[in-house]
Amino acid sequence: MPLSRHLLLRAAPIALLSLVVATLFALATAAGDIRSERRGADATARMFRHLAGLQTDHAQARDGHLRALREIAASGALRHLRLTLRDDSGTVLVPPPGTADSRAPAEPAASWNIPVADGAGYRVALDWNPRSEESEALNTFAGQLATLMLYSVLLFAGIAWSARKALAPLRGMLVAIRRYEHAEYDAELPPTRIAELDAIRRALQQLAAALAHAQASRRALSLRLLEAQEHERARIARDLHDELGQSLTAMRADAAYLSRRLTHDAALRSVADGLSQHGARIQQDVRSLLHRLRPHGTQPGNGPVPLARMLQDLLQGWRAQPDSRTDFRLEIELGAVAVPPALALALYRMTQEALTNAVRHAGAATVQARVAANATGDIVWCVEDDGVGIGDPGAAFEAGCGLGGLRERVWAHGGQLELSASRSGESRPGLKLLARFPGALAARPAAVAAISPGAAVAADHAPDTRARAGGPSHGRVPELA
Template sequence: MSLRLRVILLITLVLASSLTLCALLVGYQVRQELAAELRAAMAGARQTASGTFEDLPRSDHSLRDLRQLVHAFDGNRHVRMAVVDRQGQALLTSRPSGEAPPPAWFGRLVEVEAAAVVLPIPDAPGQGLAPGLRLVLTPTPQSDARSAWNEAFTMLKVIAGVALIGGVLIWLAVGAGLRPLVLLGEQFAKVGQGDYAAAVPEAGPPELRLLQRGFNAMTGQLAATMRRNRQLGDQIVRLQEEERAEIARDLHDEIGPRLFAVGLDAALLAQLCEAGKPAEAIRHAQEIQQAVVHMQGQVRDLLGWLRPARLTEFGLAAAIKDLVAFWAGRRGDIAFALDLPETALDESTAEVAYRVVQEALSNAMRHARPARIAITLTHEAPDRLTVRIENDGVPQAAPDASRSGGLGLLGMRERVEAHGGQLAYGREAAAAVWLVRAQLPCQIHAVPAANGQEQA
């Protein structure tokens, strides 16, 4: 059952109960009034009859007086008057008002207990009146019940009309009042289908406004998160392409020529062996060996960059050293200062710290033209790891990450905060360096054995 129908039914129930109570009270009141009216009418009839009876013995026309008395009550709504003889035979009867009785159930509702009154008519010998006549006064409450019914029926029609119009108005008002909730429900359904542009106008009572404001804020947040996720997804794809291009360049520039040289040296080696020139053959063999060693180094650097397997195998410090080796191999002009204690950290903290260092190093290379980069891992408390990466060569104007369109710092922050840590970055004016500092909750599986401080 819809909320609207429930509200209407509830209102109808309350109204019907109140009306029933009112009807019972009014019925009781009407009954009391009818009883009082009937009592007064009977008393009046008795009095009138007594007046006539007093004059009856002296009257010359006692039969006519009696007839006049009875017919004076023709059309009376409360009392019917009758003259009966000794055998109970009615000789004269007044005509009642002639109104149709009310519906039986209503008659029972307002029925008043009233007994007939029998008055002996004084004998008037010689006046044509038979002896032993009696005057019977019978109360007729039906007429009053009928008029009460007429009034109640008219009132009932008015109430029904008002209830009908009121019901339609309440239906419309409840519909209008619930419309914002219906709209909210529809928008929630849209959000459930992934449409985060859904919004509702803020209108109505304060409680509803609060709900609508909360809904709009929620969809706004969801839309922003989805936008950011898309951007991060795009960035991942872009970074992958950049990395592939870099790997292709490295293979082409570093491995390609050396393989070519190794091929030449191998061919020459064969010729020199055939020509019996061992001294020159040995020199070419050594050159082949050097080239292979160089290529092994290149391949190791590349593997370390592609997948920091050493992170899980040898720990965070070793993985960061591989990273540094990768960059040092390309940027010989940069001095790296490392302070990396050999701590056996839990895997997820090590992963987050590694990614922070990776992005901070990339940023330093891309944005700062540094001469020195320092990377420090410290434990201010056993369960907290602080990662600091600072580089000099910062541009004069402090760049605004939010306007650069870059997502590296944003992704870094999300990673750190998802882990329960805090990230700070920016230009340290006093030290003229750019600093990235991540504080991460961690678990240490082994106490640092030695300080891995070194200078590259």
Template sequence: MPARSRIPARLRTRVRQLTGRRARLRWVHLVLGGALMMPFHLLTTTIVGTAGLVDGTPGSAYTQQLIALALDLPLVAVAGLLPLVRTLEGNAVRVLSDAPGDVRTEPAGTWTARRRTAAWFTLHTALGSVVAAVSLAAPPAGVLLVALPFVPDAGAGLAWMGPAEARPVLGVLAGLILLVLPLPASAAAGAWLARLAPVLLGPTPADRLALAERRAERMAERTRIARELHDSVGHALSAVTLQASAAGRVLDRDPAFAAQALAAIEDTARAAVAELDHVLGLLREEGDVKTAPTPDLSALPDLVARTRAAGADVELDLGPAGLDTAQLPGVVSREAYRVVQEALGNALRHAGAAPVALRVAVASGELEISVANPVTGRTPFTARRRNGGRGLRGAADRVAVLRGEFSAGEHDGRWHLTARIPLGEHT
């Protein structure tokens, strides 16, 4: 009993495989391949007939069709070299064939991809033509063979089946085979094409390289945006926290200082919102979205003023001749501003009200940035660097991209951050 009960279940499973939704979609996919073959076949049939390659003897029509079919395949292969064929075939495979693996839908950009697409297109149209022909011819022939033995005086049509007494049985059997023939033929051809699809329509080595490069670009862009958020918003939040703390401590004793601190919080928050709008604008794809410009060293006085308002004693040195920010390359000015912002933010977080020596000057064809402040016992640098340091790594990356030199560390009880960025390569 267990063996008998398993047989119908297997049979039902097999029938579902031959007639289920996936099988029907693959049959449609193959018939579409046969339809794509038709223009080529009409062209080659016309050429063969016009050229007189076959005579009018019996069977010449079949010979003409075979010659035309032989000429179809090279023409189909040449057409498959067109870049957009991969888009057409890839989308059809994804929707109808349910192929396992990755199937590309963008136009073929290399000759390797074009050759693979041409091979696929040739197979798809050739197998599709066979399945379409079987689907159109086999069922009517099957019905005829099943009915013919029961038609009076029709036995002559089945003379090729052998003795007259065996013809009804053989005719019905042959007819039933033809009736169901399109199902296994379509299933086998569709399954084979589905397995070949990732090989012939999948990514080539060049496609994989381009995909990896696009992913690397996206990761670099995400890293840059994260760095912008850390440098701009992180610095502002540190300043606001210290200003609010200072205002809270002296609110009763020194209302004037508290009011000044609150005003500084307002200015810092407004500047942070503007920079946040700029960073979020980088994430938007709309071309008409206007965002705040990226700050550069021309905004250095405002940055220093906000840092002083937060409680730090910043001594600014712009060199003997001062700093003409208009003469600096834009990319250097913007990245240098972020480096200074990170350095002052670290000073606020880790040194509090300790004096900070900031030097930003041009010397010997380089933009020099130097920040130094004493290391206080209030918030040890070493403990913070074990759990953080993303801002310093970001600052180092900014300088490295500009082919500059960056260093940061504790020396003789003071924290030193130094960056040198060459100007000649960015003019």
């Protein structure tokens, strides 16, 4: 139903209930006024009875009448009236209650003499009581104001409660919107009876579905781009192997032939030996480049990826660098799980980039890499170092030092990347890169990666000095055919 109708249906019984309560309060106030009027009338009647007794009773009974009149005058039960009683000599026998009031009239409203049988007499004076009039007016106003305030408070409280109940689904919508900000589009919004709110709910769910579809499309596109990069790397590696590799092999064979034939000319033989050595170095560089482009000959779509062996060779390649003084450590706790080949290759590339940053940019003395899986099918990847750290992670993602590409790989595979200091509070805080891939194993049960069960590797090369900046060989390289 429309929100206005819903609020009206809720407000009607609330208004009726408030009116009933206010009416009961007004009736209670009126009952109090009636009791006050009754007490005043009773006091007035008793006053006249005792005044009459002063005239008719004997002298001994007059003292009782005077005491009763004093009590009546002092009690304030006489509504609107003040009694003053004097004897024939002018002595005040019954004074008016309270202090003198400047607003009281100079002459009483009514006065008369009461003669008695023994020749004495009394003078009775009655005038209006301004304090009683004010008190009655104020009490009447206060009662009416209290009734109105009670009715208003009950009505507003009821309307506020009704509006809060009617708009309660908005809180769930706000929670869903906050989840949308973090790309969590699976928030369920239950239907609501309010037509306007239900329209907003449907619009939010349609927006979430559109955003989820757009993100899935972007992620699929990103995966295709990453796969295209790997295919391009594989093509370049194949071309280098087929073209440059054969040329280098032929050049080295020619140089070796010249070296054997030029035994009579030492100078030319030295040049031939130099050519052979240069060819060997170039061939070694090409092998290293081939391994960086396509480690262990992997290629997307060609079956299992030997992740554990690739990571071990990657770290061993860094340890084998000339003058390398960095302690590289590796832990693989995957058990006999099935890691999707595309994700396994992404984990390798992420580790490759993280190690390069740690050595070249952070000057780390210790680098630890870890890949693990838990019982829920999540994969956790972590690389941390003791280098100089990063002051502004946001700027680092845009600085082109590889973190942006690393974040893109994590996002493309549905993961979450966290950056933090590995040693907070120290002069060299280091950097900890932590990526989680929720449900990565359960989501792709058909994809299998060749992982050594329970593999855990720790480096035995742990010198005390820092690593020098330099490029890695990225693992053992295969011989060229």
